[in-house]
Amino acid sequence: MATPKISVVVPIYKVEECLAWCLDSLLAQDMSDWEGVLVNDGSPDGSRDIAAAYCEKDTRFKLVDKPNGGLSSARNAGIAASTAPIVAFLDSDDRFTSDACRVIVDAFEREDCDVLTFGANPYPLDAGYPWLNYVLSPRDVSFVGYSSDLLFKEASRPFAWRTACKRDFLVNNDILFDESVAYGEDQVFEFAVYGRSHKTVLISDKLYDYRVARKGSLMDTMRYxxxxxxxxxxxxxxxxxxxxxxxxxxxxxxxxxxxxxxxxxxxxxxxxxxxxxxxxxxxxxxxxxxxxxxxxxxxxxxxxxxxxxxxxxxxxxxxxxxxxxxxxxxxxxxxxxxxxxxxxxxxxxxxxxx
Structure with missing residues (x-):
């Protein structure tokens, strides 16, 4: 099989009720040369069986098994197993829009950037609220080198799953997710990439459906x-x-x-x-x-x-x-x-x- 244009890292842990919904969004992409890196993070439920079935159905999926180590550990394993020049992230309870991979690849080829951040929709749409709707709606703008405006004046944070990077950029700068941070690891990652990127591009395209925090989740608990x-x-x-x-x-x-x-x-x-x-x-x-x-x-x-x-x-x-x-x-x-x-x-x- 030819080298894919984009690797999509999907960390998997106790998501058997929504994993198929997530992976079907990759099968629905309107470009074919993507790779889905499915990282089973020691999930104790039926999630691995679902992931294995998708790998059997379509060779563009690959399964990586590892002991449970948390979201950052799973994403790092996915980066290591990826083969495409662009690495993107898709959480296993969310989904891509059908044009996501194509728009991401086109933007990298057009802009020759190290880092790309795109927009997203809350799922369901009526679960959005003012702060979330704002941060999921970046404008079309690019930054050459470091800029405080990128970090503090743009809708660029705090979700790493809407930021794709050149794989060589991550490897050459030794950028990984911090496995010692259990809450807010996305912020640490984004400061790492934005602080070192030679060119960062934000696009307004909403390419991702983000499932708003489930009741009882860590993020939901922290809100209160x-x-x-x-x-x-x-x-x-x-x-x-x-x-x-x-x-x-x-x-x-x-x-x-x-x-x-x-x-x-x-x-x-x-x-x-x-x-x-x-x-x-x-x-x-x-x-x-x-x-x-x-x-x-x-x-x-x-x-x-x-x-x-x-x-x-x-x-x-x-x-x-x-x-x-x-x-x-x-x-x-x-x-x-x-x-x-x-x-x-x-x-x-x-x-x-x-």
């Missing part, structure tokens, strides 16, 4: 436990720090790390937990103490709002009045004065989705 979620976000930030430190990206772009810390942890710690966020505060101080941010003059690389928010957590306790000012100034920096005022009112009455 603010302190636990923020402590996990600190771990995500620490993992990005470690990854960027490997190639000196932390020294080159400390402002991006400060923005990420505010985006992932600090603003929400003040908003959701108020001034009673000592556990988060303690973890943040520990991470900051061993990062480039501990020795960087943030005023030289960040906006005043970002610098003030980071410094407030480095210094310790935060008064209620300082809390509201920090949040308002940060929102004004991100969204402008009018929306910042709306968010200030909403935050004070506990409406956190404005």
């Amino acid at each position: 436990d603010d302190e636990t979620r923020l402590l996990e976000h600190v771990k995500i930030f620490a993992a990005v720090l470690d990854d960027w430190h490997r190639d000196g990206l932390d020294v080159r772009y400390p402002g991006a790390l400060a923005c990420l810390l505010c985006d992932l942890v600090l603003y929400d710690a003040l908003r959701l937990l108020g001034v009673d966020c000592e556990s988060v505060l303690s973890e943040v101080r520990d991470v900051l103490g061993r990062s480039i941010l501990s020795e960087t003059n943030l005023d030289d690389c960040c906006s005043p709002a970002v610098s003030a928010l980071v410094l407030s957590f480095k210094q310790g306790s935060i008064s209620p009045s300082a809390r509201w000012k920090l949040m308002f100034d940060y929102d004004k920096f991100r969204f402008g004065r009018r929306r910042a005022l709306k968010r200030l009112v909403a935050n004070k009455v506990g409406k956190f989705n404005v």
Whole structure:
């Protein structure tokens, strides 16, 4: 069989009720030269049998068996087993649209990029909500080299399954999913690829149907436990720090790390937990103490709002009045004065989705 143009990595674990729905979306592709790398991550149910049946039915599927190690471990095994010049990811409870592989391949050939991020639809459509609908809807834009705008002003994060990469780019930069991160591994991966990509392209095409978190799933649980979620976000930030430190990206772009810390942890710690966020505060101080941010003059690389928010957590306790000012100034920096005022009112009455 000729070398496929795109390898689609499908991690499989306890998904027997929806795996066929996922794999049928590959069979429905309107281009034929794809490869489906099905990674059985030690699934204890009938998922492996379903995957094996698809491999027997169509030789474009290949089955990789491994002991259970989690989503990142399964994706890494899939990258290692892939043979195409482009690697994409499809979670086994989601599906591709019928034109997904063709549009992805065409975009790589047209743009000659290292990384491509595309749009997606919530599944079912009425399960979407404002934040999710926004982040699943990138605009058509390209970036040459690193850009903070890509990371913080575009709808580029936080889902790795809508980001495809050149396989050589991943291999040559030793980029893998961080297997030590159980929640938020996609964010760590995207900072790894966006930080090193020579050219990154976003396209508005919605090529993926994303099954909104099932009740009882890890993501669903995290949505309703603010302190636990923020402590996990600190771990995500620490993992990005470690990854960027490997190639000196932390020294080159400390402002991006400060923005990420505010985006992932600090603003929400003040908003959701108020001034009673000592556990988060303690973890943040520990991470900051061993990062480039501990020795960087943030005023030289960040906006005043970002610098003030980071410094407030480095210094310790935060008064209620300082809390509201920090949040308002940060929102004004991100969204402008009018929306910042709306968010200030909403935050004070506990409406956190404005």
